[in-house]
Amino acid sequence: MTTPALVPGLAGIPAAESAISYIDGKKGLLSYRGFPIELLAEQSSFEEVAWLLLYGELPTRDELESFQNALVEARTLSARMLDVLRSLPGKGHPMNALQASMAALGMFSRSREYRDPKQQDEAIVRILGATPVLIAAFERFRSGEDLCEPKPELSTAANFLWMLTGSEPDALSARVLDAALILHADHTMNASTFTARVVGSTEADPFTVTASAIGSLTGPLHGGANERVLTMLEEIQGDEDVGEWIEARLAAKRKIMGFGHRVYSVKDPRAVILQGLCAQLFEEQGRTPLYDLAVQLEEVMVKRLGDKGIYPNVDFYSGIVYSKLGIPTDTFTPIFAIARVAGWLAHWREQMADNKIFRPTQIYVGKHDQSYVPIAKR
Numbered sequence: 275m276t277t278p279a280l281v282p283g284l285a286g287i288p289a290a291e292s293a294i295s296y297i298d299g300k301k302g303l304l305s306y307r308g309f310p311i312e313l314l315a316e317q318s319s320f321e322e323v324a325w326l327l328l329y330g331e332l333p334t335r336d337e338l339e340s341f342q343n344a345l346v347e348a349r350t351l352s353a354r355m356l357d358v359l360r361s362l363p364g365k366g367h368p369m370n371a372l373q374a375s376m377a378a379l380g381m382f383s384r385s386r387e388y389r390d391p392k393q394q395d396e397a398i399v400r401i402l403g404a405t406p407v408l409i410a411a412f413e414r415f416r417s418g419e420d421l422c423e424p425k426p427e428l429s430t431a432a433n434f435l436w437m438l439t440g441s442e443p444d445a446l447s448a449r450v451l452d453a454a455l456i457l458h459a460d461h462t463m464n465a466s467t468f469t470a471r472v473v474g475s476t477e478a479d480p481f482t483v484t485a486s487a488i489g490s491l492t493g494p495l496h497g498g499a500n501e502r503v504l505t506m507l508e509e510i511q512g513d514e515d516v517g518e519w520i521e522a523r524l525a526a527k528r529k530i531m532g533f534g535h536r537v538y539s540v541k542d543p544r545a546v547i548l549q550g551l552c553a554q555l556f557e558e559q560g561r562t563p564l565y566d567l568a569v570q571l572e573e574v575m576v577k578r579l580g581d582k583g584i585y586p587n588v589d590f591y592s593g594i595v596y597s598k599l600g601i602p603t604d605t606f607t608p609i610f611a612i613a614r615v616a617g618w619l620a621h622w623r624e625q626m627a628d629n630k631i632f633r634p635t636q637i638y639v640g641k642h643d644q645s646y647v648p649i650a651k652r
């Protein structure tokens with residue numbers, strides 16, 4: 275069999291069959307299990323969407339209630355787990371803290387047989403429920419604060435804001451974060467989901483799968499972009515001319531964070547909805563000057579690179595929403611992880627249901643038949 279030609283980044287190459295989410299990159303469409311993202315962001319909740327991604331259908335009232343109760347229970351971390359979080363270096367990045375603590379969390383799990391659906395479900399709930407708590411606890415400890423005990427009556431989004439900031443969010447802030455989590459929950463075969471599927475295909479445990487995917491999401495070309503968009507906007511704020519700033523950046527062959535996408539050749543539908551969420555927040559809590567700059571940057575970028583199919587992606591406006599919610603900039607990508615854990619675990623379940631270990635090939639371009647030269651003669 276002849277080896278096919280290399281496709282850099284496996285662009286356009288299917289790695290699996292999946293029924294979880296669907297993108298039309300030309301029309302700017304995204305749906306989860308057949309439900310358009312606009313409908314879900316407007317009418318659903320993160321917990322309901324997590325169930326939909328994992329199990330394929332919207333939950334009944336009873337299913338949702340028991341799922342929510344299980345997620346609330348999973349928010350509790352043992353004293354030893356909290357010690358792990360306290361021992362992590364506060365100067366480290368929260369994504370590295372999340373990856374380390376996720377792997378540690380798995381060490382406390384008694385399960386080992388993850389081909390058993392019951393143990394899969396238990397691990398899924400534990401990971402989904404604990405992820406926001408790991409992030410909030412690390413933030414509190416590195417700021418010299420005590421842990422805010424989780425509040426069972428609050429949603430995942432509201433409880434995260436409570437545990438992160440020490441004050442209960444108003445209804446709008448909780449709703450906006452809940453919608454942002456829905457928007458970030460899944461996105462077909464992106465790099466971190468592909469990572470989850472590759473690691474899952476070796477039958478590694480779901481905590482290890484999730485810790486691996488967290489590592490992949492950390493990169494600035496992937497989930498790490500949202501944090502860099504805000505620092506980029508703050509950098510531009512000092513400059514007079516946005517166009518000149520862009521030209522200088524492009525001339526230096528540096529990417530403009532928050533723009534471009536492997537699949538979308540139009541504006542990311544999630545960016546459109548996130549802009550709407552900005553408007554809702556600004557109405558009640560006042561505008562962010564960075565937002566106007568972001569809109570101006572988008573206008574100039576679209577004129578400059580729109581014909582190359584380079585438009586804002588999900589990371590361009592999300593940081594403005596999160597900073598308005600009082601979230602520290604380096605905690606933006608961990609929020610992406612809170613949501614995407616649902617998608618990673620849905621893909622893990624799907625992979626385990628019909629698994630074959632990933633082992634692609636390569637095109638060897640190295641040397642052959644080398645003879646060994648002793649070091650004395652090198």
Ligand code: SDX
Nearest residue numbers: 461464495496497499529530531532533534535536587589
């Ligand atoms: C996410 O895959 C997913 O679904 C990811 C994600 C998800 O939900 O999981 O949507 C989340 O990761 C969003 C992307 C966040 N990253 C960024 O905002 C970083 C900036 N964007 C780029 O790095 C880039 O657009 C990527 C990584 C998003 C896509 O990279 P590709 O598909 O490999 O495209 P490329 O880098 O080969 O670029 C193609 C051309 C190049 O120009 P030429 O060399 O052909 O002349 O477009 C240019 C690039 O220079 N280009 C950009 C650009 N993005 C692409 N030029 C300037 N700024 C940019 N942002």
